[in-house]
Amino acid sequence: MLIVPQRVQSRAVTSSSPPRAGVLALQGAYQAHARVLSALGCEVVEVQRPAQLEGLRLLCMPGGESTTMSLLLSSSGLREPLRQAIAAGLPVLATCAGAILLAQRLEGDSGSLKVEPLGLLDLTVDRNAYGRQNESFEAGLEIDWTGLPGSSAGGTQLFHAVFIRAPRFQLPGAQVRVLASFQPAGAAAAEPVLVRQGNIIAAAFHPELSGDDRIHRAALGLRPADF
Amino acid sequence: MNEASVNGSGPVSGSFAVKIGLAEMLRNGVIMDVTNPEQAVIAEQAGAVAVMALERVPADIRAQGGIARMSDPAMIREIMGAVSIPVMAKCRIGHFVEAQILEAIGVDFIDESEVLTPADETNHVWKHDFKAPFVCGCRDLGEALRRIGEGAAMLRTKGEAGTGNIVEAVRHMRTVQNGIKRLGTLGREELMREARDLGAPFDLVQWVAEHGKLPVPNFAAGGVATPADAALMMQLGAETVFVGSGIFKSEDPAPRARAVVQAVLNFKDPKALADISAGLGEPMRGKDIASMPQEERMAARGW
Numbered sequence: 391m392l393i394v395p396q397r398v399q400s401r402a403v404t405s406s407s408p409p410r411a412g413v414l415a416l417q418g419a420y421q422a423h424a425r426v427l428s429a430l431g432c433e434v435v436e437v438q439r440p441a442q443l444e445g446l447r448l449l450c451m452p453g454g455e456s457t458t459m460s461l462l463l464s465s466s467g468l469r470e471p472l473r474q475a476i477a478a479g480l481p482v483l484a485t486c487a488g489a490i491l492l493a494q495r496l497e498g499d500s501g502s503l504k505v506e507p508l509g510l511l512d513l514t515v516d517r518n519a520y521g522r523q524n525e526s527f528e529a530g531l532e533i534d535w536t537g538l539p540g541s542s543a544g545g546t547q548l549f550h551a552v553f554i555r556a557p558r559f560q561l562p563g564a565q566v567r568v569l570a571s572f573q574p575a576g577a578a579a580a581e582p583v584l585v586r587q588g589n590i591i592a593a594a595f596h597p598e599l600s601g602d603d604r605i606h607r608a609a610l611g612l613r614p615a616d617f
Numbered sequence: 618m619n620e621a622s623v624n625g626s627g628p629v630s631g632s633f634a635v636k637i638g639l640a641e642m643l644r645n646g647v648i649m650d651v652t653n654p655e656q657a658v659i660a661e662q663a664g665a666v667a668v669m670a671l672e673r674v675p676a677d678i679r680a681q682g683g684i685a686r687m688s689d690p691a692m693i694r695e696i697m698g699a700v701s702i703p704v705m706a707k708c709r710i711g712h713f714v715e716a717q718i719l720e721a722i723g724v725d726f727i728d729e730s731e732v733l734t735p736a737d738e739t740n741h742v743w744k745h746d747f748k749a750p751f752v753c754g755c756r757d758l759g760e761a762l763r764r765i766g767e768g769a770a771m772l773r774t775k776g777e778a779g780t781g782n783i784v785e786a787v788r789h790m791r792t793v794q795n796g797i798k799r800l801g802t803l804g805r806e807e808l809m810r811e812a813r814d815l816g817a818p819f820d821l822v823q824w825v826a827e828h829g830k831l832p833v834p835n836f837a838a839g840g841v842a843t844p845a846d847a848a849l850m851m852q853l854g855a856e857t858v859f860v861g862s863g864i865f866k867s868e869d870p871a872p873r874a875r876a877v878v879q880a881v882l883n884f885k886d887p888k889a890l891a892d893i894s895a896g897l898g899e900p901m902r903g904k905d906i907a908s909m910p911q912e913e914r915m916a917a918r919g920w
Contacts, residue, residue: 415645416645416882417644417645417646417666417882418641418642418644418645418646419641419642419644420644420645421644422641438882453641453642454642454643454644454645454646454666455642455643455646455666455667455702455703457661457664457701457702458646458664458665458666458702458878461664461878462664462878462882465879466882486642487642499701500701501661501699501700501701501702502657502658502661502662502699502700502701503661503662503664503701517701518701522697522703522723522724522725523639523703523723523724523725523726523749523750524630524631524720524723524748524749525630526630526635526638526639527628527629527630527635528628528629528630528632528634528635529627529628529629552634552635552638553628553635554635554638554639554641554642555639555642555703555725572628596638596641599634599637599638599641
């Protein structure tokens with residue numbers, strides 16, 4: 391199974407048809423991402439099989455249960471094609487469990503079923519480290535839009551972020567740019583909650599639930615040629 | 618949404634957006650009833666998105682009779698310690714102190730459930746008072762909107778729990794969907810009367826008429842026993858499936874649990890469903906509901 395980034399790019403640049411964006415549709419809040427992408431004029435593909443990765447301008451990896459998604463990545467045969475496609479430059483917006491699936495290092499994976507991450511994002515992700523649902527929260531975030539495509543469109547308005555049993559991002563590698571941080575109660579310092587590494591944007595929170603499409607718009611501006 | 622309270626100030630927890638957020642994360646999955654850590658582990662390893670911790674599955678509550686109450690907090694904590702996925706637990710209808718206890722334990726979702734013996738035949742819990750999100754059962758649109766009005770962040774069909782019989786869950790899902798479709802056909806001037814007939818809050822009736830859907834996710838529950846049952850409920854519009862007695866009252870729970878998870882992923886693919894359904898052993902025996910006396914029906918509890 392070959393995913394050729396050049397084809398992705400040529401389709402995006404030369405075709406007048408709407409950009410094709412995928413949502414990883416194994417489990418979780420993928421319809422929420424699909425709604426945002428549709429409203430932005432995308433043709434949305436629910437990705438459940440390797441062939442559906444072809445011709446995508448962007449793939450959203452949604453929130454949900456990372457254990458379930460990791461298991462279904464393997465049973466659906468998507469795991470290796472997805473890893474190869476992202477490694478070859480497929481632009482990705484990963485939120486919450488999606489970010490867990492991309493991580494190179496996992497902490498706090500305390501259940502009876504372990505997540506097998508794809509190991510593409512140079513970050514330590516601590517699962518459910520903000521706590522259980524009682525500790526889920528909303529907060530306004532300042533985002534450094536200069537680290538994203540179309541930076542001028544971001545503006546200065548805080549981003550209303552919803553964190554649900556969220557993972558904590560730690561020890562970002564040299565290639566990882568931190569775009570927003572948040573200081574949890576009891577933490578010594580602010581920690582990354584929105585990062586970018588080349589073709590990957592990863593959020594510990596859920597931009598698809600905010601009614602604010604700025605992060606999705608920026609993600610649609612990612613090009614395989616940019617990195 | 619608490620936009621005003623968020624911008625420019627500290628974090629806010631327990632808001633309605635945060636409650637619905639977890640319901641959204643549980644979509645397109647399977648939530649399994651479990652009665653001990655061993656079953657919770659089987660559920661997690663099969664790919665469940667959450668477990669419901671309870672002392673007796675509905676089929677046993679039905680068989681054994683007596684008063685069914687909130688489970689022992691020690692047992693719920695053990696299950697919370699055994700798995701990393703969200704853990705839900707049930708309180709009796711109207712029993713807000715059981716709900717307070719479940720919130721104090723830190724369960725991720727509280728099910729105000731007709732499967733337990735109701736504590737209040739007039740009032741449900743005022744769920745807005747809680748940081749923990751609630752799921753409630755419904756049989757029709759009016760009941761769904763009353764529960765949302767009280768603060769439920771997720772709904773499920775009541776079905777008829779512990780029967781292994783999908784007929785009531787199908788009825789309830791279709792009735793809710795038809796109620797939503799009907800609202801879409803009405804003029805604005807007709808909505809007040811519809812709200813009166815549904816016995817539902819007027820603002821929520823207006824919201825559903827405008828958006829063509831419920832403001833919170835609606836899951837299927839009550840009588841799911843096979844992968845085909847789960848896929849049926851998904852095709853009828855359920856956003857996730859609860860399986861109560863159907864897994865651990867079957868002959869061979871682990872393969873059945875895995876099969877139901879696969880069936881929800883492949884719910885539109887009959888060929889895949891054929892493979893998934895093959896060789897699973899006996900499902901739970903089940904019960905005919907038509908011949909069941911009215912007082913044995915759990916769905917009639919609550920209003």
